[in-house]
Amino acid sequence: MSLILRQTTEQQGRIDLRGITPDRLADLELAVIAQQPITVDNQQDPLSSHFTIEGTPSDELTIIPLNNRVDGIGAGMIHGTLQVTGDTGHYIGSAMQGGKLLVKGSCGDFTGSALQGGELIVQGDVGDAAGAPLAGGLRGQNGGVIYIQGNAGDRTGECQRRGLIIIEGDTGALTGYRMIAGTIYVGGCSGEQTGLNMRRGTILLRQRPTQLPITLNYSGALPLTIITLLMHPLRQYLAKQTPPYSTSKRMDRYVGDLACKGQGEIIILC
Amino acid sequence: MQINGVTIEDTFAEAFGMRATRIIITALNLRWARQAGETMTGFATSVIGCGVEAGIESELSGDQTPDGRPGVSVLLFAMSTKDLAKALELRTGQCILTCPTTAVYAGMEGDERLPLGKNLRYFGDGYQISKLISGKRYWRIPVMDGEFIAEQDTGRCAAVGGGNFLVLADSLPEVLAACEEAVIAMRKLPDIVLPFPGGIVRSGSKVGSKYKALIASTNQAYCPTLRGLVETQLDETTGAVLEIVVNGLTPEAISKAMRVGIETICRRGSEQGIRRISAGNYGGKLGQFHFKLHEVMA
Numbered sequence: 001m002s003l004i005l006r007q008t009t010e011q012q013g014r015i016d017l018r019g020i021t022p023d024r025l026a027d028l029e030l031a032v033i034a035q036q037p038i039t040v041d042n043q044q045d046p047l048s049s050h051f052t053i054e055g056t057p058s059d060e061l062t063i064i065p066l067n068n069r070v071d072g073i074g075a076g077m078i079h080g081t082l083q084v085t086g087d088t089g090h091y092i093g094s095a096m097q098g099g100k101l102l103v104k105g106s107c108g109d110f111t112g113s114a115l116q117g118g119e120l121i122v123q124g125d126v127g128d129a130a131g132a133p134l135a136g137g138l139r140g141q142n143g144g145v146i147y148i149q150g151n152a153g154d155r156t157g158e159c160q161r162r163g164l165i166i167i168e169g170d171t172g173a174l175t176g177y178r179m180i181a182g183t184i185y186v187g188g189c190s191g192e193q194t195g196l197n198m199r200r201g202t203i204l205l206r207q208r209p210t211q212l213p214i215t216l217n218y219s220g221a222l223p224l225t226i227i228t229l230l231m232h233p234l235r236q237y238l239a240k241q242t243p244p245y246s247t248s249k250r251m252d253r254y255v256g257d258l259a260c261k262g263q264g265e266i267i268i269l270c
Numbered sequence: 271m272q273i274n275g276v277t278i279e280d281t282f283a284e285a286f287g288m289r290a291t292r293i294i295i296t297a298l299n300l301r302w303a304r305q306a307g308e309t310m311t312g313f314a315t316s317v318i319g320c321g322v323e324a325g326i327e328s329e330l331s332g333d334q335t336p337d338g339r340p341g342v343s344v345l346l347f348a349m350s351t352k353d354l355a356k357a358l359e360l361r362t363g364q365c366i367l368t369c370p371t372t373a374v375y376a377g378m379e380g381d382e383r384l385p386l387g388k389n390l391r392y393f394g395d396g397y398q399i400s401k402l403i404s405g406k407r408y409w410r411i412p413v414m415d416g417e418f419i420a421e422q423d424t425g426r427c428a429a430v431g432g433g434n435f436l437v438l439a440d441s442l443p444e445v446l447a448a449c450e451e452a453v454i455a456m457r458k459l460p461d462i463v464l465p466f467p468g469g470i471v472r473s474g475s476k477v478g479s480k481y482k483a484l485i486a487s488t489n490q491a492y493c494p495t496l497r498g499l500v501e502t503q504l505d506e507t508t509g510a511v512l513e514i515v516v517n518g519l520t521p522e523a524i525s526k527a528m529r530v531g532i533e534t535i536c537r538r539g540s541e542q543g544i545r546r547i548s549a550g551n552y553g554g555k556l557g558q559f560h561f562k563l564h565e566v567m568a
Contacts, residue, residue: 162402181400182402183401183403200399202401222416223416224416224417225296225337225339225373225416225417225419226401226408226410226417226419228336228337228338228339229336229337229401229403229408229419230401230403232336232403232404233403233404247298247337247338247339248298263397263399265399
């Protein structure tokens with residue numbers, strides 16, 4: 001049986017659950033877990049003052065928030081499985097290193113920011129800066145997978161260094177902004193200035209964008225063998241919605257961003 | 271031991287420990303994958319003169335390859351990891367990278383790795399692209415037909431080289447036909463290659479020579495034209511001898527391949543001129559693997 005944290009009192013401001021991860025709670029007694037400090041409305045409170053604690057400590061943890069003002073869930077998580085039932089706040093899975101984090105709802109900004117490894121799945125939408133760097137950081141996601149079944153906001157994948165971001169829905173402006181490497185897949189419409197200032201990396205677009213940065217050059221319609229390899233991890237998540245492809249199919253490819261002497265690529269899958 | 275009138279001699283094949291690796295070559299179609307594989311495994315019959323022994327292990331359909339295109343798997347064997355790494359890099363660079371539409375991938379897992387695209391990437395002159403996909407690193411090297419994709423590295427393992435058997439028959443056409451059929455049967459098996467031309471050797475060798483510069487020379491005891499001149503292993507009716515050499519990833523794979531090959535040849539029987547099956551060895555002092563024909567066929 002997993003450990004379940006159920007929020008009981010609704011806070012005025014925000015709750016920060018940083019540090020409440022399955023790997024840190026798995027070996028603790030229930031009484032000790034109850035005393036774990038969390039930040040509530042800018043003050044330190046014990047966990048038990050806002051959450052009931054049920055079940056047995058293990059590698060599996062379930063958190064049930066009352067509102068979308070609970071931040072930092074799964075931040076820094078190293079291993080184990082964390083499930084969140086309901087909408088959440090910002091910094092979900094931020095700097096996560098491993099394990100699996102499943103959100104059955106929507107998330108706020110900076111979801112999976114500076115994610116290092118593991119798997120972050122959001123069944124709803126996410127706010128801005130998913131997979132982006134933490135404040136002051138130079139690198140965003142550096143490994144692992146962020147899978148968003150809904151839509152994503154602006155600056156998704158900003159400064160992504162490694163790993164895979166899958167967005168089934170639409171993205172806001174500046175998707176892949178200052179991207180360093182890695183792969184982003186957008187199933188819906190991508191917003192303005194997708195790929196702006198990208199250095200390297202691959203952005204796969206299921207739908208043709210209305211506008212790309214002027215500093216990305218058209219490279220031609222080419223059959224690309226690498227697409228088949230890129231589809232392997234995508235197929236794990238998208239299942240039946242994987243875009244049709246073949247190694248002989250020609251796909252429009254844009255390269256750049258020349259404004260920063262980049263060698264990244266945007267590939268239009270349709 | 272007799273099978274269908276063919277004598278299986280009570281002797282053994284002497285084989286050696288080697289290092290091996292497997293790679294997968296894909297291409298737009300099987301023709302070009304096979305072309306790359308054949309080019310890469312050309313001049314790779316014996317470590318004595320080629321530094322590496324290699325062959326195409328099998329043809330692969332699209333659902334057996336990483337990129338969904340048809341391909342071939344190739345096994346390479348060498349006496350040391352250093353020799354193997356050098357041969358792999360040179361041959362990949364000169365024979366696969368240059369071949370239209372090809373890509374090359376690791377065909378073997380494991381912690382012990384050999385560079386594959388790791389150094390070849392520099393051919394891209396800075397325009398190469400790295401992609402880390404599901405924990406594996408691939409290099410995309412721009413070439414004139416698009417991109418050459420090479421996985422970062424491939425695994426290596428301990429292996430066995432030099433499993434063999436000799437086929438003695440009344441005439442050359444009879445022994446050649448029998449060996450051709452055996453090669454077809456053996457090449458259906460996994461984890462082995464037959465590195466010699468068409469899988470068959472006519473120049474069986476012994477260790478040493480009267481000439482100091484040579485470490486191996488013709489095995490005169492099995493040469494029909496020397497009968498009457500030297501101490502021979504051939505009776506008066508034997509018109510020709512051919513050898514099949516097999517390298518494998520495990521002793522079991524070699525043993526199975528030898529069995530399949532000998533069985534195939536023996537099915538022709540003495541009625542089609544096949545007289546004896548023997549094996550090449552050095553008295554058992556050089557190689558640590560001994561494949562006794564009677565045990566192989568038991």
